[in-house]
Amino acid sequence: MAIKSGQHKGGKTGAIKNGSSKGLMKALALLPLFVFLLFTACLGIFFGGCTKPQQFSAPPAGAQRKVRVVATIYPLAEFARQVGGGRVEVTQLLPSGAEPHHWEPSPKDMVKLHQAQIVIFNGAGLEPWAGRVLPSLRARGIRVVDAAQGLDLLTFAEEKRLGLTIDPGSPGAGGPKGPEERKDLAGTEAPEGEHHHRHQEDETAQKKTGSGGFGADPHVWLDPLLAGEIASRLAEEFTAVDPAGAADYEKGARALQNQLDRLHQEYAAAVRKFRSRDFVVSHAAFGYLARRYGLRQVAVLGLSPEQEPDAATLSRVVDFCREREIKYIFFESLVSPRVAEMIAREVGAQTLPLTPVGGLTPEEKARGLDYFALMRQNLANLERALGE
Numbered sequence: 001m002a003i004k005s006g007q008h009k010g011g012k013t014g015a016i017k018n019g020s021s022k023g024l025m026k027a028l029a030l031l032p033l034f035v036f037l038l039f040t041a042c043l044g045i046f047f048g049g050c051t052k053p054q055q056f057s058a059p060p061a062g063a064q065r066k067v068r069v070v071a072t073i074y075p076l077a078e079f080a081r082q083v084g085g086g087r088v089e090v091t092q093l094l095p096s097g098a099e100p101h102h103w104e105p106s107p108k109d110m111v112k113l114h115q116a117q118i119v120i121f122n123g124a125g126l127e128p129w130a131g132r133v134l135p136s137l138r139a140r141g142i143r144v145v146d147a148a149q150g151l152d153l154l155t156f157a158e159e160k161r162l163g164l165t166i167d168p169g170s171p172g173a174g175g176p177k178g179p180e181e182r183k184d185l186a187g188t189e190a191p192e193g194e195h196h197h198r199h200q201e202d203e204t205a206q207k208k209t210g211s212g213g214f215g216a217d218p219h220v221w222l223d224p225l226l227a228g229e230i231a232s233r234l235a236e237e238f239t240a241v242d243p244a245g246a247a248d249y250e251k252g253a254r255a256l257q258n259q260l261d262r263l264h265q266e267y268a269a270a271v272r273k274f275r276s277r278d279f280v281v282s283h284a285a286f287g288y289l290a291r292r293y294g295l296r297q298v299a300v301l302g303l304s305p306e307q308e309p310d311a312a313t314l315s316r317v318v319d320f321c322r323e324r325e326i327k328y329i330f331f332e333s334l335v336s337p338r339v340a341e342m343i344a345r346e347v348g349a350q351t352l353p354l355t356p357v358g359g360l361t362p363e364e365k366a367r368g369l370d371y372f373a374l375m376r377q378n379l380a381n382l383e384r385a386l387g388e
């Protein structure tokens, strides 16, 4: 910084030394350019190569240097801690209580990202800001992990076509009065009312927002088996940076996968007893869960919780709930329950929490709840809503 402003000054006085007032004018004309270059240089220093060596926390003498990992959202940080064990130091970028779809990194977060050796993104469009940061992370040699990469992803259009999601907010959504009878993935008859004539149009629209946009469903961690694939992937990535830890990482990933498998078995056993498959949620976070366990989500707010439902959407949801005799409306811990309560009042249903587990609330954190506790709480509430 000091050197740059020195150069700036030097350039100006050099021009003045030329003697003529023309030279001075020239120098003055160039001043905005200098200022601009200085400004961009500062930005470059900040976003590109901002970290001074002394900013790295130096390990105490004799202590093993831990691999510095930054994970964007809570479930990825949780998986990274379990796979990495004592060999890694995991920083969770999104604070507890942050709603992942709305969040943007601050300059402080940029510093955290640039101090990491490994940065784990969810990918699949959950972090639209990632595209602005990735080039400078890669330029610094930081290993960037796109956790959703290589998983069997769905777009929201596919979820609708497959009968995993009903988005009553999309114009032309059939709602409960639609004439079409369909088969769902499990081969059982899906209730009428899907609107799969819409999917072509949806997919075109999504291609426009594609490549990191909301075309793909990012909520992969809600399927325990996809989460297990992420665990293996993290072990590989950690090993690439810290080969001496290969066996530890493999062990950590296996232990996590065993827990995830148990969770999966619990879900699979419980859904076999469900009497109904349709659950009404705020936003369409449960598509992968629905695919894995043969369920279907009705997403009042559509694809992202920032969207507010309009009156027409609400009345379609209310019709749907009445027709299906829906007894419980789910709400999310990180989003206001207002809409869920409104619908519940309208149709005489009760509300229950169903968390997308993208982040812990401060209360959940204080109570020591983790991914597994919340997934089991979700299952208990799904059983209550769909099992009776």
Ligand SMILES: [Zn+2]
Binding pocket: 101, 219, 283, 284, 285, 304, 305, 356, 358
């Ligand atoms: Zn979400």
